[in-house]
Amino acid sequence: MMRFAVIGAGGLGGFFGGLLANGGHEVHFVVRGRTLAALLDTGLSITGGFRAHLDRVEATDDARTIGHVDVVLVTVKAGQLPDIATQLPPLVGPQTIVLTMQNGVEAPDTVAEVVGREHVVPCVVRIFTQLEEPGRISHHGGAGSVTFGAWDNVETPLIEATRAAFEGVGISAPEPPDIWVDLWTKAMFIIPTGALGTLSGQPMGEVRTALRDELSACIAEIEAIARARGVRLPPDAVERTLAFVDEQPADATTSLQRDLMHGRASELDSQAGAVVRLGRQVGVPTPRHDLMYAVLSLRERAARG
Numbered sequence: 001m002m003r004f005a006v007i008g009a010g011g012l013g014g015f016f017g018g019l020l021a022n023g024g025h026e027v028h029f030v031v032r033g034r035t036l037a038a039l040l041d042t043g044l045s046i047t048g049g050f051r052a053h054l055d056r057v058e059a060t061d062d063a064r065t066i067g068h069v070d071v072v073l074v075t076v077k078a079g080q081l082p083d084i085a086t087q088l089p090p091l092v093g094p095q096t097i098v099l100t101m102q103n104g105v106e107a108p109d110t111v112a113e114v115v116g117r118e119h120v121v122p123c124v125v126r127i128f129t130q131l132e133e134p135g136r137i138s139h140h141g142g143a144g145s146v147t148f149g150a151w152d153n154v155e156t157p158l159i160e161a162t163r164a165a166f167e168g169v170g171i172s173a174p175e176p177p178d179i180w181v182d183l184w185t186k187a188m189f190i191i192p193t194g195a196l197g198t199l200s201g202q203p204m205g206e207v208r209t210a211l212r213d214e215l216s217a218c219i220a221e222i223e224a225i226a227r228a229r230g231v232r233l234p235p236d237a238v239e240r241t242l243a244f245v246d247e248q249p250a251d252a253t254t255s256l257q258r259d260l261m262h263g264r265a266s267e268l269d270s271q272a273g274a275v276v277r278l279g280r281q282v283g284v285p286t287p288r289h290d291l292m293y294a295v296l297s298l299r300e301r302a303a304r305g
C-alpha cells in the first residue's frame with residue numbers, strides 16, 4: 001500500500017483520492033474551508049460509473065502535519081497552483097513524486113519551480129468528474145484513463161508502483177511513450193474546442209463541422225509551438241486531433257466552456273492565454289488564439305467580478 005497526499009478534493013482530487021483510499025491506500029487530503037469541514041464531518045462519496053463511500057477520510061489544511069509521502073496528486077485548478085506552493089515542500093522527501101493533473105501545458109514547470117523537476121511527473125487525465133458539493137463527486141462517461149511519466153520519460157519503480165495503484169482501483173494508467181507528446185496532444189484538443197465552443201456557444205458536434213477550418217487552424221497554432229519547443233509530435237498530429245474531436249459525442253463541451261457559459265471563472269489563462277504566451281516565447285505567431293483570448297478575457301473578467 002502506498003502513501004498519498006492529494007491537494008484539493010474537487011472533481012479530480014476527490015475522485016482519485018476517494019478511490020485510492022477505498023482501495024486501501026493511505027490517503028491524506030490537503031484541503032481548506034468548507035471542504036475540510038465536509039470531509040471531516042461526513043467523509044467522501046463518489047457516484048456514477050465508479051462508486052465509493054468513505055465515512056472517514058484523513059484531511060488537513062496544513063501539509064506539515066502529514067510529512068513525506070510516496071506520491072502527491074496536485075489537483076487544484078491551474079490558476080490555483082501559486083496558492084498551494086507552501087503546502088508542497090513538507091510532503092516531498094528525496095523519493096517523492098508529484099503528479100500534476102491540470103489541463104494545459106504549464107503546470108509541470110510551475111510545480112517544478114517549487115519542488116524541483118526531478119520530483120515532477122506530468123500527468124494527463126482523460127476522465128470526466130464533477131464536484132457536486134464538498135465531499136460529493138460524480139463521475140460521468142466512460143472509464144477513461146490517466147497517463148503520466150517522468151520528466152525524462154524514464155520509468156522508475158515508484159512510477160510503476162503508482163501505475164499499479166491506479167490500475168488496482170480500476171483506473172487505466174498505461175505508460176505513455178512520451179508524456180510531453182501526450183500533454184500537448186490533449187492541449188491541442190481541449191484548448192481550441194473549448195475556446196471556439198465558448199465563442200460560438202456550440203458543442204463539439206457543431207464546432208467540428210461548421211467551424212472545421214478554424215478548428216484545424218487553431219490546432220495547428222498549438223502544434224507549431226509544441227514543435228518549436230522540441231515536442232516529438234507525429235507528423236499528422238493535427239489530423240489525429242481532428243479525428244479525436246470527431247469521435248467525441250456531438251453534444252460534448254469542455255470544462256472551460258461550461259464554466260464561461262455559466263458565468264464562472266475558468267482556466268482561460270492557462271489554456272488560450274498559455275498558447276499566446278508560449279507562442280511569443282518561441283516566436284510562433286498565434287493570431288487566432290490572440291483574438292480568442294482577448295475576446296474571452298472580457299467574459300473571464302466579468303465572471304471574476
Ligand SMILES: NC(=O)C1=CN([C@@H]2O[C@H](COP(=O)(O)OP(=O)(O)OC[C@H]3O[C@@H](n4cnc5c(N)ncnc54)[C@H](OP(=O)(O)O)[C@@H]3O)[C@@H](O)[C@H]2O)C=CC1
Binds near residue numbers: 007010011101
Ligand atoms: N474534472 C475533470 O473531469 C478533469 C479535470 N482536469 C483538470 O484538473 C484540474 C482540477 O479540475 P477539477 O478537479 O475539475 O476542479 P475543481 O474545481 O472541482 O477542484 C479543485 C479543488 O481544488 C481546491 N483548492 C483550490 N485551492 C486550494 C488550496 N489553496 N488549498 C486546498 N484546496 C484548494 C478547491 O477547493 P475550494 O472550494 O477550497 O476552492 C476545489 O475543490 C483542472 O486543471 C482541470 O482542467 C483534467 C481532466 C479532467
Ligand SMILES: CC(C)(CO)C(=O)C(=O)O
Binds near residue numbers: 126127128
Ligand atoms: C473533456 C475533459 C473532461 C476530459 O477529461 C476535460 O479535461 C475538460 O473538459 O476540461
